[in-house]
Amino acid sequence: MQTAAVRIPGRIENILSWKEQGGGIAAVFPIHYPRELLRAFGYLPVEVWGPPVVESVSSAAHVQPYVCSIVRNGLSFLQSGGLELADILLVPHACDSLQGLGSLLLDFIHPRQPTLTLYLPRGRRESDLSFLAQELHALYRRLAEIHGDSPTEPELMSSIRREEAADASLAQLHRQRSRLPLSDLAFYQLIRSREYLPAERFSQLASEALDQAGPITERGIPLLLSGIVPEPMALLNLIPELGGWVAADDLASCGRRLYPAGTSQDPFLRMAERIIHAPPDPTRGSSIESRHQHLLSLAAESGARGVVFHDVKFCEPELFDLPDLRRQLAESGLPSLLLEVDLNDPLSHQLHTRLQAFLEMIV
Amino acid sequence: MNIGKELNYQWQVNVLGRSALRLNRILMARKAGKGQLGKSRLLTPPLNTSIWTKELIGQHYLRGRYANSHGKVAWVTSGAPIEFLKALDFYLLYPENHGALCGAARAAEGLSIEAEKAGYSRDICSYARTDIGAMLSGKTPVGRLPKPDLLLACTNICQTVLHWYRVLAHHFQVPLILIDTPFIYTEMTDHAVAFVKAQLEEAIIVAEKVAGKPLDPRRFKEVTRLSMLASELWLELLRRNRHRPAPISVFDQFTQMAPIVEMRGEASTVDLYAAMLKEVDQRIEQGIGVVPEERLRLLWDNLPVWYRLRYLAEFLGAHGAVIVASTYTNAWAELGPQMDPEHPMESMARTYMYPILNRGTGEKLATMRQMIQDYHLDGAILHSDRSCKPYSVGQMDQRDRLMRQDDLPALLLEADHNDPRSYSEEQVANRLTAFMEMLEAA
Numbered sequence: 001m002q003t004a005a006v007r008i009p010g011r012i013e014n015i016l017s018w019k020e021q022g023g024g025i026a027a028v029f030p031i032h033y034p035r036e037l038l039r040a041f042g043y044l045p046v047e048v049w050g051p052p053v054v055e056s057v058s059s060a061a062h063v064q065p066y067v068c069s070i071v072r073n074g075l076s077f078l079q080s081g082g083l084e085l086a087d088i089l090l091v092p093h094a095c096d097s098l099q100g101l102g103s104l105l106l107d108f109i110h111p112r113q114p115t116l117t118l119y120l121p122r123g124r125r126e127s128d129l130s131f132l133a134q135e136l137h138a139l140y141r142r143l144a145e146i147h148g149d150s151p152t153e154p155e156l157m158s159s160i161r162r163e164e165a166a167d168a169s170l171a172q173l174h175r176q177r178s179r180l181p182l183s184d185l186a187f188y189q190l191i192r193s194r195e196y197l198p199a200e201r202f203s204q205l206a207s208e209a210l211d212q213a214g215p216i217t218e219r220g221i222p223l224l225l226s227g228i229v230p231e232p233m234a235l236l237n238l239i240p241e242l243g244g245w246v247a248a249d250d251l252a253s254c255g256r257r258l259y260p261a262g263t264s265q266d267p268f269l270r271m272a273e274r275i276i277h278a279p280p281d282p283t284r285g286s287s288i289e290s291r292h293q294h295l296l297s298l299a300a301e302s303g304a305r306g307v308v309f310h311d312v313k314f315c316e317p318e319l320f321d322l323p324d325l326r327r328q329l330a331e332s333g334l335p336s337l338l339l340e341v342d343l344n345d346p347l348s349h350q351l352h353t354r355l356q357a358f359l360e361m362i363v
Numbered sequence: 364m365n366i367g368k369e370l371n372y373q374w375q376v377n378v379l380g381r382s383a384l385r386l387n388r389i390l391m392a393r394k395a396g397k398g399q400l401g402k403s404r405l406l407t408p409p410l411n412t413s414i415w416t417k418e419l420i421g422q423h424y425l426r427g428r429y430a431n432s433h434g435k436v437a438w439v440t441s442g443a444p445i446e447f448l449k450a451l452d453f454y455l456l457y458p459e460n461h462g463a464l465c466g467a468a469r470a471a472e473g474l475s476i477e478a479e480k481a482g483y484s485r486d487i488c489s490y491a492r493t494d495i496g497a498m499l500s501g502k503t504p505v506g507r508l509p510k511p512d513l514l515l516a517c518t519n520i521c522q523t524v525l526h527w528y529r530v531l532a533h534h535f536q537v538p539l540i541l542i543d544t545p546f547i548y549t550e551m552t553d554h555a556v557a558f559v560k561a562q563l564e565e566a567i568i569v570a571e572k573v574a575g576k577p578l579d580p581r582r583f584k585e586v587t588r589l590s591m592l593a594s595e596l597w598l599e600l601l602r603r604n605r606h607r608p609a610p611i612s613v614f615d616q617f618t619q620m621a622p623i624v625e626m627r628g629e630a631s632t633v634d635l636y637a638a639m640l641k642e643v644d645q646r647i648e649q650g651i652g653v654v655p656e657e658r659l660r661l662l663w664d665n666l667p668v669w670y671r672l673r674y675l676a677e678f679l680g681a682h683g684a685v686i687v688a689s690t691y692t693n694a695w696a697e698l699g700p701q702m703d704p705e706h707p708m709e710s711m712a713r714t715y716m717y718p719i720l721n722r723g724t725g726e727k728l729a730t731m732r733q734m735i736q737d738y739h740l741d742g743a744i745l746h747s748d749r750s751c752k753p754y755s756v757g758q759m760d761q762r763d764r765l766m767r768q769d770d771l772p773a774l775l776l777e778a779d780h781n782d783p784r785s786y787s788e789e790q791v792a793n794r795l796t797a798f799m800e801m802l803e804a805a
Contacts, residue, residue, distance in 0.1 A: 062759050066486070066749050096522045099546050100724065100756025106548055107725030108760035119545040119555070122518065122525055127561040128543070134554035135545075285525055285541065288533045314486050316752075320526035323482030324533050 006208045008193045009201070011046065015085050018044045018198070024147075027086035027113070029074055029101065030228075031094045031252050031283055032120055034136055034271040035199065040151040040159035041143045043088060047195040048074045049253055052231045052343040055080065062104055063097075068314040069343035070228070071097045075104075078111060088146060092118045094283040095317050114146050122285030124276055132272035140268070156267040164261040164274070166199035169206035171258045177247070178302070179213040184246045185236040191254055192230075221359050222247035224295065224304035224334075227311045227318065229253040234347050235310065242352075244359045248302035250295055251310075256281045282317040291321060292328045299334055306362040307336040308355070312343065335362055368432035376433075380425040388418045403673075405680035407651055409615060412639040419631060420464075420621050430454035430509040435574050438531060440524045441624050442694075443517035444542060444715045446590055446707060447567050449628040450583040451574040456509060457625040458527075461497065462490035466669030466781040467618070468504045475782055477502070489750040489781035491527040498534060511537050513573045515566070519544040519721040521753045538573060540566045544716045548723050551716055559712040586628040587704040587711070594699030596636035597623045601696050603643045604687040605738055608652025609660065610643045613686035614676040615653075617667040623695045658683030659802050662734055664690045664727075664761070665746035665754045666780035671788070678792065682799040688738040690730055694719050724757030728764055735771060742772040742802050749779040772805065774798040 009017075015025055026043035038045045050073040059075035077083060089111060091102035105115040118139055121128035144150035151159070173180070173191055180187065190209055194202050221244045230236060230251060239246060249255040259278050262270030280286035280294045295307060307329060311318045326336045337358040339351055391414045394400045401409040430436045437453040439445050445455055465471045466489075474496030475489060481499050483492055497503045514537060516528035525541065532539035542562050545555040571577050597620070603610055611619075619639065626632040646652075661679070663686045668675065679686065701717055703710035719727055731743065743765055745758045762773040776794060779785035 063756055064747055064749075064759070067752060067756060093546060096752040097756065099522070100752060103546075103548055103724040104757060104760060107723050107728070108757070108764070117548045121545075121558070122522075122543045123541055125562075125565065127558060127565065130561075131545070131554060131558035134558075138552060138554070282526060282529075283522075285529075285543075288529055316487050316523055317526055319484040319487050320491070320523075320530055322484075324530060326482065 006190065006205050008189055008205060009197065011196050014196055014201075015044070015046060019085065024087040025085055026088045026090055027078075027083045028090045029092065029098060030070060031092065031281070032257065032275050032278070033090055033092045033118055034139075034275070036156070036159040036163040036271060037136060037140060037143070038090070039163070039199065040156050041147050041149075043143075044196075044198055045090075046086070047253075048077065048083070049195070049229045050074060050231060050343045051077055051082075052233075054082075054344065056344060062109065063100070066314055067097050067100070068312050070312055071101050073343050075101060075109075079109075083111075083113070086113055088143075089113050089115045090118065091115065093120055095315070097314075116142055120275065120284060129269070129272050129276050132276060133266070133268040136268045136271050153267055157265075157270075160262065160267060160270055162199045164259075166194065166203045166206075167259045167274075168261070169203045169210070170194055172210060173206050174248070174255065174258060176210060176213050178216045178219075180209060181212055181214065182209070183236075184240055185233060187246075188230055188233065188236050188254070195253070220245040221306075221363055222302055222304045223359075224248045224250065224299050224302065224307045226250040226295065226307055226309045227252070228315060229312070230310065231343050232341070232345075232347060238347060238352060238355065239308075242356050242359050243363070244355075247304045248298040250279070250291075250298060252281060252283065255279060255298070282321050288321050288324045288328075292325055292332075295325070295329060296332055296334065304334075306358060307334060308358070309336060309338045311338065311340050313340050365432070372429045372433040375429050376422075376426055381422065384418050384421045384425070387421070388414050391417070403677060403680075405654065405677045406612075407653060407655070410611065410619070410639060410642050410646075412635065412642050413615070413619060415635055415638065416619050416622060419626065419635060423626060424505040426454060427456055427509050428505070428507045430456075435512045436509045437513040437515055437570075437573075438511040438528075439515040440517050440520060440528070442520040442715065442718050442720070443515050444563060444711045445515070446586045446628055446711065447563070447578055447583055448513075448515065448570055449586045451570055451576065451578055453513065453570070453574065454509065455625065456511070458494040458531075459490050460621060460625045461503065461505070461508065462493040462781055463667075463669050464621075465493045465497070465504060467672065469670055469783075470502075470504045471670065471781040472783055474500065474502060485782075485784075488521075488523045488527070489779055489785075491523060491530075493781055495527075495530065498531070511535055513537055513570060514539040515542070516540070517542040517544060517715060519715055519718045521720060521751070523752075538569055540569050542566060542715065544721055546721055547716065547726075551713065555716065556712050559716055560708060563708060563711055583707055584704045587702060587707040589630055589633055590627040591699050591702035591704060593623055593627055593629075593632045593636055594695060594702065596633065596640055598696035598699055600636060600640050600643060601688070601693060602737075603640070603647060606647050607660075607739070608650070608654070608657035609685050609687040610646040610651060610653070612653040612676060613663050613689040613692060614667070614672050616689065616692040617669075617672060620692050620695060653685045653687075654680045654683055656683050657685050659741045659799075660685060660687045660739060662686070662688050662690075662731060662738070662740050662743040663746065664731065664743065664758065665748045666691055666751055668746065668778045668786060669781055670783050671786065671791075674788075675795075678795055679799075682803065684799060684802070686744070688734040688740065690719055690727060690734070693730070693734070720753050724761065727757060728761045731761065731765065732769065735765075735769065740771070741805070742798070743774070744798070745773060745775050746780075747775050747777050749777070749785045750782065751780060772798065772801055
């Protein structure tokens with residue numbers, strides 16, 4: 001399989017270039033947040049999903065070992081100076097552990113940068129939409145206090161449209177993946193560059209990649225990858241090595257963040273609509289049935305023959321749904337495999353064997 | 364209404380069951396009179412009113428056993444705004460309390476294993492595993508749990524309940540009401556209060572539909588008033604531990620708190636706590652403390668270790684140490700002053716956003732500090748509970764601040780509130796021994 005023919009700038013290179021242009025950096029913890037709001041204030045969001053393989057000793061002074069490695073590593077990374085280039089920190093509420101992280105930063109750790117939080121409602125009701133719009137307005141006011149200036153409504157709308165365009169390109173990449181001359185690893189390196197590239201730069205890269213789309217090519221046993229984040233990324237080399245390929249995903253860092261365009265002309269409502277109407281996600285309170293239907297639909301569209309749940313250890317939002325979800329998928333003729341990982345651990349031989357056996361079973 | 368089923372309910376619950384529970388109460392009272400109740404050479408006997416608590420809890424679960432034939436049933440989270448459900452005559456089951464009961468009865472491990480066999484990870488909350496295990500196997504120490512017609516989950520204690528109740532909704536195929544209470548990192552915002560109020564209004568519509576009748580505003584106010592009274596009495600009861608020697612240990616509070624959690628809004632709960640307060644006052648007058656000679660007064664943070672309550676009480680009692688205050692039992696005492704029966708909807712939104720677990724880690728430290736001052740404490744034990752992340756995350760910094768800034772010895776004790784497989788008695792004993800030595804030397 002070919003690898004990306006597009007050059008993806010690295011995180012540091014991108015951050016330094018942004019700062020040279022006078023922009024600020026917002027280090028953002030998982031999962032959902034309004035990129036457009038940060039950008040409207042001149043902050044480039046750079047996401048902190050772990051990162052993997054970090055010396056986690058420093059976070060051990062603040063959080064217990066039964067907290068997931070995304071939180072432990074993120075905190076260690078911050079404390080070891082990994083986020084020194086960031087001007088602000090944003091910790092959206094996704095689960096009890098990330099809630100704890102936000103609270104710890106505010107109450108005890110007091111990082112150099114201002115820490116902002118954002119509560120995301122757990123439903124899709126009118127009241128959820130209205131609350132989220134107001135919560136985003138509160139975040140806007142807080143950013144204005146820090147920044148000393150605030151974007152006008154037209155500037156906000158322009159920022160929203162720029163992100164909507166980038167998200168449309170991202171969705172297009174997901175849909176066209178079987179036509180792209182990209183390995184699994186290259187594909188995920190490309191779409192995960194959305195975690196740190198400016199929207200316009202990402203849209204440009206996506207367009208370059210989409211220009212290379214050709215006919216659908218057979219590349220192995222199609223799989224649907226579900227979970228939080230595809231780390232360690234070595235997994236994306238292992239899957240093709242064992243004869244599979246990732247045909248679609250339901251990952252919190254990727255497929256669950258295919259935000260649709262909003263419809264409201266009120267910028268805050270529009271940003272809220274985009275998050276509320278994103279694909280099902282347990283951290284936003286989606287029902288097991290809605291997740292089941294979503295996975296079935298992804299499998300039908302992509303031809304996936306099985307689902308690999310690739311979850312980070314101690315992740316309650318993921319773990320609660322799995323027994324019912326897997327049983328229902330099996331009843332719908334879609335077998336599944338559960339792999340649990342810690343971001344600091346390499347892929348184990350046991351994981352290798354289990355994945356191999358699963359692929360042999362569904363071939 | 365099915366007359367035959369209703370007659371059976373009345374016979375089983377109000378005639379047979381009630382008589383059996385009353386007889387048991389008389390026998391226990393007789394035992395208490397002879398000094399044979401909860402006999403311990405290290406601890407003073409439990410309160411006589413604890414027999415009444417036991418009877419009330421027995422009645423509650425007995426009603427639950429036959430509740431499906433009598434009326435509508437709702438399963439609710441421990442911090443949920445239940446007053447409107449109570450006013451609509453729902454029988455309320457609290458899976459967390461049932462989980463705790465299973466833990467204290469040493470049944471939690473077996474039930475957790477049932478859940479784990481069905482694919483639930485050992486890394487999820489042990490209350491949830493216990494109850495899911497009971498749901499899947501039909502096993503429970505209380506005989507039988509009623510099936511829900513409605514579920515009510517409120518996120519003011521954790522996000523775990525959101526996922527847990529999605530599982531329940533999926534299993535029972537009944538409506539799930541979600542009351543999402545935005546976490547208060549720094550301040551309770553007006554838009555968050557409005558959001559919770561809007562959800563309560565939506566919730567009432569759903570509950571009325573399931574109940575098949577409208578909510579009576581007068582009854583709603585009355586239930587809210589009873590909730591407030593019970594919570595205020597509970598607060599007074601806890602405050603009595605400001606006296607030396609402390610009349611009621613937190614280990615006793617853990618068992619006496621069941622009615623304030625699962626029978627809020629009932630007149631019998633108000634009567635019970637009024638009587639309990641009276642008995643506690645008598646103990647104060649007579650100078651009766653939890654241990655014969657109180658030497659050390661401690662704070663407990665987080666949930667109890669349900670399956671080792673007595674062991675821990677006696678272990679500490681042997682050193683003259685008494686746990687006199689707890690952030691956990693205090694959580695239900697904090698609700699009362701927030702409630703306003705004349706404006707139940709408005710006050711409900713604020714009240715149920717206020718629990719300690721819905722506020723920041725710094726707020727919990729402030730609560731602990733206030734308790735240290737009010738209760739004249741010598742040290743703190745912070746139970747690092749593997750099953751409860753929202754309670755446990757923050758404890759390492761809280762402990763650090765207590766030790767460094769308040770000069771208060773504080774111990775982090777690793778365990779799990781319901782799963783004994785995550786508890787090591789030897790390690791706990793070693794750590795507690797060292798902690799006691801340090802406190803005694805101070």
